[in-house]
Amino acid sequence: MPRVATYYQLLDNPVDVSATPLTLNQSVADTPAGGEGALVTWLAASVRGSGTAGFVTYSVEVNGNPLGDYLALEGTFPGFPDFPTAVQEAANTTDVRRGGNQLVFTVTSTTGDVLRLRAVMLWHRVNV
Secondary structure, three states, X not given: OOEEEEXXXXXXXXXXXXXXXXXXXXXXXXXXXXXXXXXXXXXXXXXXXXXXXXXXXXXXXXOOEEEEEEEEEOOOEOOEXXXXXXXXXXXXXXXXXXXXXXXXXXXXXXXOOEEEEEEEEEEEEXXX
16 A cells, blocks of 8 residues: 655744643544654744843643653844754654644743744655
């Protein structure tokens, strides 16, 4: 049986996350192929209006299953107040299910910055 990848864009424009976790909901129409894994990708930056460098640590979960803990640094590049870092993280196929799915970003520590997220995507393989 041939296998292909499909993806869902959960977030496009930048969103700032501070004390309240960001929950992104996505309905998956095609059943993920068993044992094939899934991938979550996003861009993250630590942003503070003062222009001084800082950081944000945060965690990410898919349907209550932790993907990991991450660090977003604030760049001090002129003209780039939020110099994003691209992140891609593998998840188990069983973490993604047909129907409703939740991806949760939670700030766990900060130097006063906020976490700025954009381009959040969920990828998985399906049998066709």
